[in-house]
Amino acid sequence: MPAQGKVSLPVIKRLPKYYRYLSEMKQKGITKVSSSELARIMGTTASQVRQDFNCFGGFGQQGIGYEVNRLHTEIGSLLFKEDSLKTILIGTGRLGKAISSYLNNDTRGYRLLAAFDVQEDVIGTQLCGMTIQHIDQLKEFCKSHNPDVAVLCVPKLSAKELAPTLVELGIKGFWNFSHYDLAVEYPNIMVENVHLGDSLMSLSYRVNSLEHQQ
């Protein structure tokens, strides 16, 4: 068991991609794969593949390669634990709704427990089998259920207001769709940002500069 705290973020970010391609191979019935073959499929180098796996002790056999099933299981158990992460959703607008059904249907490792909002007219309505609660009930809920992860689908200012409370209530990870930069203010908390606006802007920069060239 290696010191996983030392694994660098670029490596961690590649794990899901390995996992996806290994799932695919498994489905196709492929039982063995070499670092160079995996690299070719994923658009990287064999060196990087081996370096990455060796952050976790190395899952291969010299002269032979990697067993797809074993590798899939090993990476899977790095990404997911037996207990799924207790998760709450904050903000049930268009994006919140889409995300909640994504979490419920297309995802492993997370269990969506509750959804909160401020809009009076949505409180009490159903969302993915949950009754949307008023944000005022957040503290009480967290104290009795101890969620691990909060999904923030609220505007920047609401996120900023809620963050200290959520951290204090024991939230350890944020899936952050707001433009509030949690990671700057709470360095010890795990934050995964999905900044759709930023993503669009950097795409438009690149597409526009492409046109300039031609």
Place this chain on the structure above:
Amino acid sequence: MPAQGKVSLPVIKRLPKYYRYLSEMKQKGITKVSSSELARIMGTTASQVRQDFNCFGGFGQQGIGYEVNRLHTEIGSLLFKEDSLKTILIGTGRLGKAISSYLNNDTRGYRLLAAFDVQEDVIGTQLCGMTIQHIDQLKEFCKSHNPDVAVLCVPKLSAKELAPTLVELGIKGFWNFSHYDLAVEYPNIMVENVHLGDSLMSLSYRVNSLEHQQ
């Protein structure tokens, strides 16, 4: 005017964040900012801020700092051009719906022209003022409207099937929500991936390893 083709991806990815913080300062009525102040707010270093801006020629004045308005305008004109990018949406499921209203309401630089799907029962229905069309009409539509960007909210296999056609029809940029790795197969096309599943997996890895430590 510098050779923007040389600007590295990490720099490009930081531009939207600068832009956001500058918008905020502008709103607050702040007119001047130094690289060190901007760095402090954004959680980076003054060196990086200056290096980044100097990729585009440098927007500051020695001894004085940066004028917020000017900097905001300059970065804005890097990110957006006069003409917004003609955009089509492919896949109008939960995610596609959320994304289309995001594009229509919260975004600059993009103009959503049309939406396509395969599900017979949604064809002809309305989405953000557009009539959802059958994917069979894609070619014809592109030939007459020449869209720049395609938003892919479809499953992996559909994305893989559609990609060559879309590239051939002149699509220059993809906002890719599918798990198909476009960038590997089409190195000359601009791809911005939003892999929600990957994002969740890397968060769960980090939250889980946090628990291990404590």
Place this chain on the structure above:
DNA sequence: TAGATTGTTAATCGATTAACAATC
């Protein structure tokens, strides 16, 4: 002029890639 702060060059750091000994 003195203080401040940029633009830019140099140093450092970390991540990726290459090389090769170990070993199946």
Place this chain on the structure above:
DNA sequence: TAGATTGTTAATCGATTAACAATC
């Protein structure tokens, strides 16, 4: 044994940070 392919160390590359001369 010979060929293949890993695990691991070394070399390279690129990005970040530090330093400092230029200049407002």
